[in-house]
Structures are given as structure tokens and as C-alpha cells.
Amino acid sequence: MEVAANQPIRVQSVAQAGLSQVPHQFVQRPDQRPNCSPASPSSYSVPVIDLFGFDPNYRDSVRDAVGRASSDWGAFHVTGHGIPAELLRRIKTLGLTFFNDTPISDKLKYACDPSYAASEGYGSRMLERDDTVLDWRDYFDHHTLPLSRRDPSRWPHFPADYRQVVAEYSDRMAVLARDLMGLVSESLGLPTRCIEDAIGEFYQNITISYYPPCPQPELTLGLQAHSDIGAITLLVQDEVGGLEVLKDGQWSTVQPLADDAVIVLLADQTEIITNGRYRSAVHRAITNASRARLSAATFHDPSKTTKISPSSELISESSPQRYREVLYGDYVSSWYKGPEGKRNIDALLIDY
Numbered sequence: 001m002e003v004a005a006n007q008p009i010r011v012q013s014v015a016q017a018g019l020s021q022v023p024h025q026f027v028q029r030p031d032q033r034p035n036c037s038p039a040s041p042s043s044y045s046v047p048v049i050d051l052f053g054f055d056p057n058y059r060d061s062v063r064d065a066v067g068r069a070s071s072d073w074g075a076f077h078v079t080g081h082g083i084p085a086e087l088l089r090r091i092k093t094l095g096l097t098f099f100n101d102t103p104i105s106d107k108l109k110y111a112c113d114p115s116y117a118a119s120e121g122y123g124s125r126m127l128e129r130d131d132t133v134l135d136w137r138d139y140f141d142h143h144t145l146p147l148s149r150r151d152p153s154r155w156p157h158f159p160a161d162y163r164q165v166v167a168e169y170s171d172r173m174a175v176l177a178r179d180l181m182g183l184v185s186e187s188l189g190l191p192t193r194c195i196e197d198a199i200g201e202f203y204q205n206i207t208i209s210y211y212p213p214c215p216q217p218e219l220t221l222g223l224q225a226h227s228d229i230g231a232i233t234l235l236v237q238d239e240v241g242g243l244e245v246l247k248d249g250q251w252s253t254v255q256p257l258a259d260d261a262v263i264v265l266l267a268d269q270t271e272i273i274t275n276g277r278y279r280s281a282v283h284r285a286i287t288n289a290s291r292a293r294l295s296a297a298t299f300h301d302p303s304k305t306t307k308i309s310p311s312s313e314l315i316s317e318s319s320p321q322r323y324r325e326v327l328y329g330d331y332v333s334s335w336y337k338g339p340e341g342k343r344n345i346d347a348l349l350i351d352y
């Protein structure tokens with residue numbers, strides 16, 4: 001397949017061409033393919049935690065459950081978080097409207113600027129190097145917080161409530177992310193605001209990912225294995241499923257739950273701040289031959305000028321500092337250049 005320089009391949013257009021084989025740029029190396037490692041038994045899956053609306057009467061047991069899930073998985077579902085299921089449904093239907101019901105000529109009006117990493121808008125992974133393997137995914141990235149970054153005129157104009165729903169979703173997710181950081185901090189015996197204060201003002205992005213049906217799911221990945229680089233990610237997926245989390249060297253499917261469930265993924269900055277007591281969740285998305293899949297990920301990151309280091313309260317003679325301090329902006333730029341499939345955070349580990 002010919003690829004125009006500087007123009008991403010729109011995966012949805014490839015899928016619609018009805019090929020029986022995927023173009024070679026999408027073929028994963030054999031050791032990265034979905035079935036190359038044994039799957040976990042289906043009974044072995046990320047915990048589900050009812051937050052009971054942050055009712056203080058349940059706080060002790062909820063905090064314990066969050067602590068266990070954070071150290072065992074770095075990932076868990078939450079319910080009882082107070083965000084209306086209707087809003088969680090709506091963000092997915094808006095995403096489907098953009099990808100399924102908008103002509104490509106209109107979609108391209110929102111195209112990301114390919115010369116700028118993490119630019120806002122409609123995107124697909126670019127061929128950066130000869131050996132880049134492309135994800136079977138298109139996406140729409142929204143810059144939502146701080147408010148100075150939020151410019152809804154860059155988001156789809158259709159349906160009429162698209163922009164208002166994304167703004168409301170952003171605000172509700174920011175509150176939930178902050179409350180969850182409080183629980184995660186407390187679960188390590190830290191002051192409630194410890195992680196939140198270390199992150200400073202949130203930079204929040206919402207990425208809606210669209211994974212078209214794929215003629216060769218056994219050769220491809222919707223999204224290659226990675227951990228998220230910020231502090232905490234809140235994800236909703238549709239009923240199709242395809243998200244997997246790595247635990248003890250095995251990929252475990254994150255089953256779609258009812259509409260009110262939100263998946264929490266601890267990300268690299270939380271691993272640093274907790275001095276490795278909680279690891280960031282390595283995850284990926286697989287594809288399937290029959291149904292398109294949609295997810296919405298809300299990322300919460302520090303500003304690029306924030307220095308991140310392990311909390312002093314978690315450092316002692318018996319538990320020495322494990323990660324070097326890093327300027328978040330430097331972490332982001334090394335990530336964009338970094339080798340595929342490697343944990344960037346390992347570059348910060350201190351050797352003793």
C-alpha cells in the first residue's frame with residue numbers, strides 16, 4: 001500500500017476497502033501478536049470496586065480495596081462513582097456519530113497537525129520510522145483542561161450537543177480522578193492530597209478511539225502494549241471488548257461491564273510518586289473481525305514544567321528512592337522518541 005508522506009493512513013478507510021489481508025504496515029512482530037502469550041483464565045480479571053458514592057461510612061473498606069487492586073493490578077473498575085450512566089453512554093454515542101456518520105471530507109476538517117506530537121483532533125498513527133508498526137485505530141483527541149486549553153470550536157460541530165457533552169464529561173471526570181487519587185494516596189498511608197499536590201494543576205485530554213473490524217485480528221493490535229504516561233486514566237469502553245491488562249506476564253481481558261462502570265488505569269507518574277509501590281498498568285487493545293469497537297480514555301497529567309519524584313514519606317532506609325526526579329516535559333519528549341513496547345519509566349530507575 002502506498003502511503004503519502006506526512007499523511008496518516010485512516011484505518012477506517014482501509015477497513016472499508018474490504019481487503020482480506022491487512023497492509024503490511026499493520027502486521028505486528030510475531031512476539032507482539034495477540035495470541036503469542038498464554039491467555040489468563042477468564043476468572044482472573046481486574047477487580048470491580050463499588051465506591052458507594054464516597055460515603056464516609058464505607059471509606060475504610062473502599063480504601064483497602066483500592067490499595068489491593070492498585071498493588072495487584074494497577075487497574076480496576078469502579079462503580080458507585082456518582083457519574084450518571086447516561087453521560088457515560090452519551091460520550092460513546094457521540095464518538096460513534098463522528099466515526100460512523102460523518103463523511104471523510106468533514107472528518108478531515110478536524111485532522112491533527114501531523115508535524116506536532118499530541119496535537120488535538122482526528123488522528124491515526126503515523127509511520128515515523130521504517131519499522132513503525134501501525135495501530136488498527138483512528139482517534140479523536142480533545143484538549144479539555146486546564147480551561148485555557150479548552151477550545152470547543154476545534155471539536156465536532158455535530159450532533160448539536162457534542163461540545164457541551166464533552167465539556168461536562170471532562171469536568172465530571174476531573175472530579176472523579178481527584179477523588180480517586182485521594183483514595184490511592186490514603187491507601188498508602190499518605191495524606192489524601194499527596195498525589196494530587198505532586199501532580200499540580202491537571203492537564204486533561206480525552207481521546208475517543210475507534211477500532212474498525214479487522215480482517216486479520218491475529219496479526220494486528222488496535223493499540224500496542226503501553227502504560228499511560230500521566231498520573232491516572234479513566235476509561236469507558238463499549239460492549240464489544242478488546243482491552244487487555246498485563247498481569248504477572250499474562251494478558252487478561254478487561255470484560256465490558258454495565259454502562260456505569262469506569263476503568264481506572266494507574267499511569268507512570270503515580271508509579272514514580274508512590275516509589276513503585278503501585279506500578280502503572282501495561283495494557284493494549286486487540287482487534288476483532290466482526291465488530292467495530294469504541295472507547296473513551298480521559299488522561300490526567302501534570303503540566304510539562306512539573307517535577308515529579310517519589311514522595312519523601314515513602315522513602316526510608318529499608319525502602320530507598322527507586323526513581324530519579326524527572327521534569328514531566330522531559331518524560332513526555334523521551335516517550336515520543338522512545339522504543340516501541342518498552343517501559344519508559346524504567347529509564348528512571350536508580351541502580352544501587
Ligand SMILES: O=C(O)CCC(=O)C(=O)O
Pocket residue numbers: 207209223228235237242243283284285294295297
Ligand atoms: O481502547 C482502549 O481500551 C485503550 C485505550 C488506551 O489505552 C489509550 O488510549 O491509551
Ligand SMILES: [Fe+2]
Pocket residue numbers: 226227228283297
Ligand atoms: Fe492507554
